[in-house]
Amino acid sequence: MEKMNVSSERNITLIMDFYELTMSYNYFKMGKGEQIVYFDMFYRKNPDNGGFVIFAGLQQLIEAIQDMHFSEGDIEYLRSLHIFDEDFFDYLRNFKFTGTIYAVKEGTPVFPYEPLVTVKAKLIEAQLIETFLLVTINHQSLIATKAHRVCQEAKGRPVMEFGARRAQGYDGAHYGARAAYIGGVAGTATTSAGVAFGVPVLGTMAHSFVQSFDSEFEAFKAYATIYPDSCVLLVDTYDTLKSGVPNAIRVAEEVLAPMGKRLAGIRLDSGDIAYLTKKARMMLDVAGLHDCKITVSNSLDEYLIRSVLEQGAQIDSFGVGENMIVSKSAPVFGGVYKLAAVEKDGQIIPKIKISENTEKITNPGYKKVYRLIEKETNKAIADIIAFHDEILDEGQDLTIYHQSDAWKNKTLYAGTYEIVPLQELIFDQGKCVYPEYSLEEIRAYSTKQKALLWDEVFRLEYPHIYYVDLTKKLLDYKLKMLAEGGKTE
Numbered sequence: 001m002e003k004m005n006v007s008s009e010r011n012i013t014l015i016m017d018f019y020e021l022t023m024s025y026n027y028f029k030m031g032k033g034e035q036i037v038y039f040d041m042f043y044r045k046n047p048d049n050g051g052f053v054i055f056a057g058l059q060q061l062i063e064a065i066q067d068m069h070f071s072e073g074d075i076e077y078l079r080s081l082h083i084f085d086e087d088f089f090d091y092l093r094n095f096k097f098t099g100t101i102y103a104v105k106e107g108t109p110v111f112p113y114e115p116l117v118t119v120k121a122k123l124i125e126a127q128l129i130e131t132f133l134l135v136t137i138n139h140q141s142l143i144a145t146k147a148h149r150v151c152q153e154a155k156g157r158p159v160m161e162f163g164a165r166r167a168q169g170y171d172g173a174h175y176g177a178r179a180a181y182i183g184g185v186a187g188t189a190t191t192s193a194g195v196a197f198g199v200p201v202l203g204t205m206a207h208s209f210v211q212s213f214d215s216e217f218e219a220f221k222a223y224a225t226i227y228p229d230s231c232v233l234l235v236d237t238y239d240t241l242k243s244g245v246p247n248a249i250r251v252a253e254e255v256l257a258p259m260g261k262r263l264a265g266i267r268l269d270s271g272d273i274a275y276l277t278k279k280a281r282m283m284l285d286v287a288g289l290h291d292c293k294i295t296v297s298n299s300l301d302e303y304l305i306r307s308v309l310e311q312g313a314q315i316d317s318f319g320v321g322e323n324m325i326v327s328k329s330a331p332v333f334g335g336v337y338k339l340a341a342v343e344k345d346g347q348i349i350p351k352i353k354i355s356e357n358t359e360k361i362t363n364p365g366y367k368k369v370y371r372l373i374e375k376e377t378n379k380a381i382a383d384i385i386a387f388h389d390e391i392l393d394e395g396q397d398l399t400i401y402h403q404s405d406a407w408k409n410k411t412l413y414a415g416t417y418e419i420v421p422l423q424e425l426i427f428d429q430g431k432c433v434y435p436e437y438s439l440e441e442i443r444a445y446s447t448k449q450k451a452l453l454w455d456e457v458f459r460l461e462y463p464h465i466y467y468v469d470l471t472k473k474l475l476d477y478k479l480k481m482l483a484e485g486g487k488t489e
């Protein structure tokens, strides 16, 4: 792999579990590499026991696939391992992804077990994209989901993403900021995300700024002089109520007012947020600074935000760093990539993964997933997974089935529901046919899609379990395969 340099383009092709290469070499030698196969990327459990996940990371996945190549340096390294041959290196040297990919649009709320990305490709190609497909989607979907939860509890108040310093590495910070914006934050302190993705960059000041001056007042004055239109002062360096807030008010009166400017805000970063913000609000109001906003930060997450607001804290916006950028309370998003079918003699043969652990049993076959919208309420009733060639007709009654129990089913009556395909065509035989959406478009789409869900799905604790069901044909096929121990011929 080329040496990683965060300030230049890099080749991430070998962000790849080594077994992808050893398996691929085997396919290559056995003449199986060209066989067409179908893989699904899906996940099993919502982080934080939440109601859904916000799908994110597709744009970076597209770019990684388009850029996928093995450099001479990569090949030299692989040669040094003495387990592959020159024919394989020739293959890798000329490697280009030629498969077809369907995926859910970024910003879509998604649910366990539904195929989010479906790959139809030659076996080696499908295998070699596994790791970076998963790391990209797993990371950004996790952070977008966390950000959604944090913003949901902020109840319309802007949330600033402050996490770079405690992110898990540079990419964690950079792409985490992108994902957090998809999830709903107002902006980020991570400047690179402004450059790369157009995420609004925001920020206040650090304690070091205040400490670097002879006095807190001097520091505030200096800041207000340079930024009279957007002056947010950090008031907790010495004593929030005795020094910070009074000095902020003094700057508003003595520095900003003569310039015809107003103090934009103060930030509190320690102590009892409920108590201090109530007191600070009173002090600001008494000084006539009703329009001065109060921002708080300090290891916040969705639960703390909910708590301080329930306590009547007087807060206009939040800064959230460490708990969001690493999704601290649920740091692993377990998206998986499973073989669902292979082609043989022009036939698609479904494959299943059987497990003692019923949660790990896969849905076989080349599939499509649809969202079913109730016309009367314009709310999503359930998602349904079908074989790719099954025709679902809104003009007919449709019975949807639990993923393993046929007796758990529900019938939707003709004309009462709409069927919306969830996945879009992204790559068509190696060619990207999907437009690049701006983050603003993705956020707007996400907001619209979230509005289709019932309020109960949004609860932080014990959310309503949204149904992801199967068609009768798919369930019957799956049960038959299970009864036969997974064999298909």
Ligand SMILES: Nc1ncnc2c1ncn2[C@@H]1O[C@H](COP(=O)(O)OP(=O)(O)OP(=O)(O)O)[C@@H](O)[C@H]1O
Residues within 6 Å of the ligand: 269, 270, 271, 272, 273, 274, 275, 297, 298, 299, 300, 304, 307, 308, 311
């Ligand atoms: N009213 C409150 N209810 C619930 N949690 C709160 C409240 N006020 C603050 N917290 C949270 O309590 C945690 C600890 O804050 P605390 O003020 O005790 O320490 P600190 O501010 O980190 O101390 P330091 O002065 O060293 O920064 C933080 O996560 C903070 O957001």
Ligand SMILES: O=P(O)(O)OC[C@H]1O[C@H](OP(=O)(O)OP(=O)(O)O)[C@H](O)[C@@H]1O
Residues within 6 Å of the ligand: 162, 163, 165, 166, 206, 207, 269, 297, 298, 299, 300, 319, 320, 321, 322, 323
């Ligand atoms: O708490 P977070 O949600 O991660 O928000 C970001 C934190 O980063 C800064 O702290 P800093 O690095 O100066 O350290 P400290 O405030 O914890 O001392 C800022 O003052 C916030 O406290």
Ligand SMILES: O=C(O)c1cccnc1
Residues within 6 Å of the ligand: 162, 163, 189, 202, 203, 204, 205, 206, 319, 321
């Ligand atoms: O701009 C800020 O206030 C900020 C940025 C990063 C971390 N903490 C605070």
